[in-house]
Amino acid sequence: MKPRSFLISLASLALLACTSFAADRPRNIVLIYGDDVGIGDLGCYGATRVATPNVDRLAREGLRFTSGYATSATCTPSRFALLSGEYPWRREGTKILPGDAALIIDLSRATLPSMLMKAGYTTGVVGKWHLGLGAKGGKLDWNKAISPCPNETGFDYSFIMAATGDRVPCVYVENHNVVGLDPSDPLRVDYNNPFPGELDGVKDRASLKMDWSHGHNMAVVNGIGRIGYFTGGKSAQWKDEDMADTFTKRAVDFIEREKDHPFFLFFATHDIHVPRVPNQRFVGKTGMGPRGDAIAEFDWSVGEVLATLEKHGLTQDTLIMLSSDNGPVIDDGYKDQSVEKLGDHKPGAQFRGGKYSRFEAGTRVPFLARWPARVKPGVSDAMVSQVDLLATFAAMAGQKLGDADAPDSLDMTAALLGDSTHGREYVIEHSQRLALREGNWKYIEPAPGAEPFKPLTGTETANANESQLYDLSGDAGEKMNVASAHADRVKAMAVKLATLQKSPRTRP
Ligand code: NG6
Ligand code: CA
Secondary structure, eight states, X not given: OOHHHHHHHHHHHHHHHHHHHHHTSOSEEEEEEESSOOTTSSGGGTOOSSOOHHHHHHHHHSEEEEEEEOSBSSHHHHHHHHHHSSOGGGSTTOSSOOTTOOOOSOTTSOOHHHHHHHTTOEEEEEEEOOSOOSOTTSOOOTTSOXXXXXXXXXXXXXXXXXXXXXXXXXXXXXXXXXXXXXXXXXXXXXXXXXOTTSOBTTTTGGGOXXXXXXXXXXXXXXXXXXXXXXXXXGGGBOOGGGHHHHHHHHHHHHHHHHTTSOEEEEEEOOTTSSSOOOOGGGTTSSSSHHHHHHHHHHHHHHHHHHHHHHHTTOTTXXXXXXXXXXXXXSOSSBOSSTTTTOTTOOXXXXXXXXXXXXXHHHHBOOEEXXXXXXXXXXXXXXXXXXXXXXXXXXXXXXXXXXXXXXXXXXXXXXXXXXXXXXXXXXXXXXXXXXXXXXXXXXEEOOOTTSOSEETTTTEEOOOOSSOEEEETTTOTTOOOOOTGGGHHHHHHHHHHHHHHHHSSOOOO
């Protein structure tokens, strides 16, 4: 071959490589992250008593995963893993945080948004944060610029609630500042001591518009008892009834503002976490009370995002994913009729447990990926975890991760795009202690002395004094502990789990 034509073939090879690289790189990425949305709460996973047409459309037009996992059965640890690519149980301080906790994200490492920002995406987060704000060791002053906040973790734009809907402070934070704060009415937060003169969930219980069933009896905001005390900042207080509208509008605005260049939006809804106070438009939509109506509201939010992408011709080239931070819970602390009106609805589908549990319903969550230009619609049984999104999006966007980055995030590009039915070899499930799923075997490590059942929420935690082993192929509901009949397998899985736990990283 003449040198010239050799060069030309080299050039065309390079071009080919570029094209295929570009073909795996979505123009935009939208990640919709529900709160406590169970795998059985959505029509596309079998729910019949609540209509979720927008989520179902996403599933129909995309890939619906049957083995998609959150790392943990509660919020803070799952979100930590999602944004950092590291198992939360490796780090102190990643349990459910109070609303005045300091930021727990390690700023020396790549995060999901900082990596995508480096790859040229404009990044935004709207909704629930629950990863702390401000520096460790300091007491946060809510009346000044808040730093570090999500913006320091790699988001160009943030519009968040600090923790949860049921934790103070009940205000929104946009970029570094509390929204709508009047400087003459400073906002103060305390998780131990009440502020004199403020309503109190125990003393003023009769004034509540939604009564609590356990906890949630400290500050009273908008007629609802909360966790933690709070004073001042009256003009900044949110109205629960408008929360989904508020977040959805900010998500839609972000897309409209950034539509002319690549963007990444992390849209973390408050629905369907407690307190469940959907807007009047959704009240009575399901016959299941506020919990069901909040699912309808969640679906509406999803529909608004889909419609916005559609309106601007972005549907084709946007990878949109939908998942949830942990499994479902019925009574999570308010008398909201969720128990009475549940009927035959199965929030965890065929799975046992839920939020706070190491049984499957704790972490096996809705997991959808739609990208019309690249992902062939269908159903995938590949095992994938939210901890993988950092390495997976990095691979898609052609970004190299540093050695210290995302220690537990595996590149699942082939599974996510539907090119392969093969995902992870194993998934680690977490709620205080750990469990290991390998193929269809599920090993739950013993938790001597820990409560097997949470009476207040009615959750089976999967805690037991002995080892448990289930064969999910014939027993998805984890009813038959076959540990004694498979002692060798139990031993092998216990050793594997201990090895994974001890090794500082699991990313190759
Ligand atoms: C629990 C709360 C629960 C919920 C949960 C966090 C009580 C009695 N229970 O402590 O209502 O807020 O924390 O949920 O206070 S999560 O989805 O953010 O992890
Ligand atoms: Ca949650």
